[in-house]
Amino acid sequence: MPNNLTIIDNRTGKKYEVPIEHDTIKAMDLRQIKVKDDDFGMMTYDPAFMNTASVKSKITFIDGDKGILRYRGYPIEQLSENCTSFLEVAYLLLHGELPNRTDLDDWRQNIKLHTYVHENIKKLMEAFRYDAHPMGMFISTISALSTFYPEAKDILNPDVQRKQIFRLIGKVPTIAAFAYRHSKGMPYIYPENELTYAGNFLNMMFKIGEAKYKINPILEHALTVLFILHADHEQNCSTNTMRGIGSSHIDPYSACAGAAAALWGPLHGGANEAVLHMLDEIGSADKVPAVVKDVKEGKRKLMGFGHRVYKNYDPRAQVIKKLAYEVFEVTGKNPKLDLALELERIALEDDYFVKRKLYPNVDFYSGLIYQAMGFPMDFFPVLFAIPRTAGWLAQWQEHLSDPDQKIARPRQIFLGYGERNWVPVDKRK
Numbered sequence: 260m261p262n263n264l265t266i267i268d269n270r271t272g273k274k275y276e277v278p279i280e281h282d283t284i285k286a287m288d289l290r291q292i293k294v295k296d297d298d299f300g301m302m303t304y305d306p307a308f309m310n311t312a313s314v315k316s317k318i319t320f321i322d323g324d325k326g327i328l329r330y331r332g333y334p335i336e337q338l339s340e341n342c343t344s345f346l347e348v349a350y351l352l353l354h355g356e357l358p359n360r361t362d363l364d365d366w367r368q369n370i371k372l373h374t375y376v377h378e379n380i381k382k383l384m385e386a387f388r389y390d391a392h393p394m395g396m397f398i399s400t401i402s403a404l405s406t407f408y409p410e411a412k413d414i415l416n417p418d419v420q421r422k423q424i425f426r427l428i429g430k431v432p433t434i435a436a437f438a439y440r441h442s443k444g445m446p447y448i449y450p451e452n453e454l455t456y457a458g459n460f461l462n463m464m465f466k467i468g469e470a471k472y473k474i475n476p477i478l479e480h481a482l483t484v485l486f487i488l489h490a491d492h493e494q495n496c497s498t499n500t501m502r503g504i505g506s507s508h509i510d511p512y513s514a515c516a517g518a519a520a521a522l523w524g525p526l527h528g529g530a531n532e533a534v535l536h537m538l539d540e541i542g543s544a545d546k547v548p549a550v551v552k553d554v555k556e557g558k559r560k561l562m563g564f565g566h567r568v569y570k571n572y573d574p575r576a577q578v579i580k581k582l583a584y585e586v587f588e589v590t591g592k593n594p595k596l597d598l599a600l601e602l603e604r605i606a607l608e609d610d611y612f613v614k615r616k617l618y619p620n621v622d623f624y625s626g627l628i629y630q631a632m633g634f635p636m637d638f639f640p641v642l643f644a645i646p647r648t649a650g651w652l653a654q655w656q657e658h659l660s661d662p663d664q665k666i667a668r669p670r671q672i673f674l675g676y677g678e679r680n681w682v683p684v685d686k687r688k
């Protein structure tokens with residue numbers, strides 16, 4: 260079977276053979292298609308990258324129709340069931356293989372060496388208003404790290420790259436917890452490096468007066484699973500931002516800050532916060548039909564539903580739904596669970612959702628767990644950004660080592676004025 264595409268330009272009658280690789284044609288191969296020699300040549304128009312692959316990647320695989328998610332080939336269900344530490348999965352994303360015992364110990368040790376932040380970071384965070392949104396604090400502080408580690412600019416040096424990866428994965432939980440403590444007016448708790456990644460984070464968040472904060476093992480496990488589920492998701496909006504900013508060869512702190520800003524939006528990682536606001540607003544199960552009616556009339560969206568890639572149940576949502584019951588055994592049931600289940604039941608039976616293949620996504624149930632665990636709603640996007648940092652860094656590293664990549668710079672279809680002459684201010688209409 261020939262592995263190419265024949266294109267006939269009906270404007271000129273000319274025929275072109277374009278090679279196919281991985282079921283894809285190169286957009287640049289269309290540039291030869293012209294009517295006149297001095298034409299720019301054919302481009303594709305694909306707002307929001309609906310059907311454009313911008314990278315070749317070996318990190319995360321998604322089959323949205325079948326509801327499959329794998330990191331480096333391993334199904335998300337197996338990783339979330341069996342990995343006892345988030346750092347094991349972070350290693351997998353960044354190195355391509357699961358670590359053996361020695362590699363895992365070294366990796367953990369390297370990350371633990373970088374969990375503390377410079378005292379000036381603490382002062383910087385203290386400057387935020389008491390009611391500053393924790394995600395705003397998180398983004399600004401990650402960005403500020405670039406000024407503490409100016410050597411990070413040497414992005415193509417593998418040792419420098421590795422060091423910033425240790426620093427970022429090590430420090431994001433500390434910065435996140437400091438943002439929370441700041442908003443509560445509580446003293447910051449320094450990292451305790453003998454704890455697990457999730458355990459240390461819970462300790463920095465919730466320790467108050469006790470000499471030794473007792474971490475509930477079920478909640479620690481639940482947070483580890485949530486971190487694993489959120490660690491990467493191939494070319495989503497924030498990862499594309501990480502790669503796009505990183506393609507200018509800026510340091511990874513600046514790129515991560517940009518990625519985190521993209522994550523914050525309510526159509527992306529901010530959706531879990533939006534889901535709880537929506538459930539609060541709906542209030543009771545008897546209001547669900549009216550809400551679904553509004554959604555169908557285009558008056559509102561059902562937050563936590565729908566996905567650009569998944570046209571089936573989001574496999575992360577399946578794991579989270581199960582996890583929710585384990586967490587509620589400890590914390591007591593989140594009263595919004597029944598409402599969420601009713602909303603899901605009605606939506607999944609409704610033709611509008613069935614026809615559009617709209618299923619609950621990762622954000623539909625994650626917020627219910629986070630809230631039951633005592634995290635405030637505005638902290639949810641920060642909880643997403645902590646593990647996703649590992650994914651952003653894996654994608655950034657892959658991007659920098661990919662010889663196909665250059666600075667990201669899309670084309671446009673210009674539809675504005677042609678050339679026109681400047682008019683003095685008094686003569687303008």
Ligand code: ACO
Nearest residue numbers: 526527528530554560561562563564565566567615620622
């Ligand atoms: N509620 C109601 N209708 C929806 C929803 C929703 N949540 N999502 C999509 N639709 C409808 C659209 O109106 C559209 O209908 P139409 O064909 O009649 O115009 C159709 O389904 C297709 O939707 P698009 O907006 O074209 O899908 P897209 O891939 O651009 O958007 C997105 C995906 C942004 C996730 C969207 O589903 C959405 O806004 N969901 C709610 C926010 C959310 O939960 N975001 C979290 C995503 S997961 C994550 O980022 C971690």
